[in-house]
Amino acid sequence: MDQSSMRQSNIIMQPEQWSIAWSFSLYMHYLKHSFIPIINPKKYTKILIIFRALILTMATSNPVTSLKNTNEFVQNQGYGVKGLADIGIKSLPNQYIQPQEKRFNIDKISVTNGHDSAIPIIDMSNLDDQNVEKLICDVAEKWGILQIINHGVPLNMLQEVKDATYRFFELPVEEKRRYLVKNSPTSNVKYGTSFSPDFERVLDWKDYLSLLFKSEEEALAYWPLTCRDEALDYLKSTENVIRNLFKILMKGLDIHEIDEEKESQLMGSMRINLNYYPKCPNPELTFGFSHHTDISTLTILLQDDVGGLYVRRLDDDESWIHVPPMDGALVVNIGDSLQILSNGKYKSVEHLVIANGTTSRVSVATFVNPSPNVTIAPFQEIIDKGDKPIYKKVLFLDYVKHFFSKSHCGKATIEFAKISN
Ligand SMILES: O=C(O)CCC(=O)C(=O)O
Ligand SMILES: [Fe+2]
Numbered sequence: 540m541d542q543s544s545m546r547q548s549n550i551i552m553q554p555e556q557w558s559i560a561w562s563f564s565l566y567m568h569y570l571k572h573s574f575i576p577i578i579n580p581k582k583y584t585k586i587l588i589i590f591r592a593l594i595l596t597m598a599t600s601n602p603v604t605s606l607k608n609t610n611e612f613v614q615n616q617g618y619g620v621k622g623l624a625d626i627g628i629k630s631l632p633n634q635y636i637q638p639q640e641k642r643f644n645i646d647k648i649s650v651t652n653g654h655d656s657a658i659p660i661i662d663m664s665n666l667d668d669q670n671v672e673k674l675i676c677d678v679a680e681k682w683g684i685l686q687i688i689n690h691g692v693p694l695n696m697l698q699e700v701k702d703a704t705y706r707f708f709e710l711p712v713e714e715k716r717r718y719l720v721k722n723s724p725t726s727n728v729k730y731g732t733s734f735s736p737d738f739e740r741v742l743d744w745k746d747y748l749s750l751l752f753k754s755e756e757e758a759l760a761y762w763p764l765t766c767r768d769e770a771l772d773y774l775k776s777t778e779n780v781i782r783n784l785f786k787i788l789m790k791g792l793d794i795h796e797i798d799e800e801k802e803s804q805l806m807g808s809m810r811i812n813l814n815y816y817p818k819c820p821n822p823e824l825t826f827g828f829s830h831h832t833d834i835s836t837l838t839i840l841l842q843d844d845v846g847g848l849y850v851r852r853l854d855d856d857e858s859w860i861h862v863p864p865m866d867g868a869l870v871v872n873i874g875d876s877l878q879i880l881s882n883g884k885y886k887s888v889e890h891l892v893i894a895n896g897t898t899s900r901v902s903v904a905t906f907v908n909p910s911p912n913v914t915i916a917p918f919q920e921i922i923d924k925g926d927k928p929i930y931k932k933v934l935f936l937d938y939v940k941h942f943f944s945k946s947h948c949g950k951a952t953i954e955f956a957k958i959s960n
Pocket of ligand 1: 828833840892902903904
């Protein structure tokens with residue numbers, strides 16, 4: 540089923556069709572009152588009323604809540620939730636509606652229970668300062684998230700990769716469809732929707748393009764041309780700040796050398812996700828991205844100026860904090876893999892993105908991950924110092940499979956790697 544037949548089968552009208560039909564009805568009204576007494580005026584008025592009622596029904600009817608083919612349209616045909624927003628659905632299809640108890644009540648969550656409510660912001664231009672190093676390690680322990688400024692990634696690159704994200708999602712569906720899992724020439728390039736639609740009970744109001752970096756050559760050959768260079772340049776330019784962060788975080792664990800093995804555990808692979816959250820007809824009923832932690836060691840997130848990312852406080856389960864958009868800043872959050880490697884000292888942070896009823900939003904998430912075939916477990920140096928290991932050895936690939944085999948479940952994913960007592 541293509542987009543036009545979906546429109547027909549659901550009699551949805553686009554704004555321009557709606558205004559043409561309405562003008563036509565006004566024109567008929569004008570004719571009636573001016574000079575055409577051809578039809579009996581009473582009959583004419585009746586026809587006019589029926590015609591207008593029909594136009595109103597067509598203009599306001601929701602095409603999709605009653606439609607069994609939403610998944611076919613969104614997932615298989617590759618229109619994504621952006622496709623639903625583009626045809627102007629007026630209410631959210633059932634697949635996206637969260638049960639009452641799971642919905643995110645902004646009024647309730649903005650209560651910060653008297654805590655310091657701002658996510659720490661760290662200036663990376665002064666890395667030799669011991670205080671800055673200590674601050675970064677403290678924040679990784681107590682918050683699991685920070686914003687960094689003066690990080691060395693050129694500001695124009697930030698803008699260009701956000702523009703490229705918009706460009707990709709605004710491509711005609713025929714272009715985007717080429718990167719659906721079933722069509723993509725490589726498993727390293729994947730265009731999709733929600734999080735893991737085959738396993739989720741309720742879907743997220745989000746589309747994404749996920750690009751796994753294997754080599755520059757491979758990226759040049761397979762990444763979509765419309766965003767390829769911008770994504771690659773951005774990815775390369777974040778490498779320095781990522782290395783600096785790891786150096787500092789390892790120092791905080793009393794580890795002073797990042798050897799080859801540690802390098803493959805900390806940053807053995809990189810994935811960049813371009814996220815697109817279209818405007819949503821009932822934002823209060825759903826999520827852009829529901830509660831989750833990242834499986835990465837670190838995630839570097841670039842958001843636009845719309846906002847909507849919230850994190851759960853590590854010291855108070857009931858409190859969520861907004862991560863305010865800051866021009867030129869990057870958000871850094873700890874992922875599950877670093878929590879495992881640091882034996883729980885650095886903590887992954889649960890986060891979510893609310894849906895937005897007035898505008899679309901984009902973000903670019905760089906996941907710094909272990910190599911797929913590497914085993915992760917608490918660093919030996921930590922255990923040698925006398926710490927009891929909390930986590931067992933897990934193959935990173937097994938952790939990934941576990942993560943994607945079910946709905947989001949906040950911090951519960953990491954239980955998979957816990958040593959049971
Ligand atoms: O869009 C955002 O702000 C967050 C995205 C995110 O959490 C993710 O891609 O894992
Ligand atoms: Fe995330």
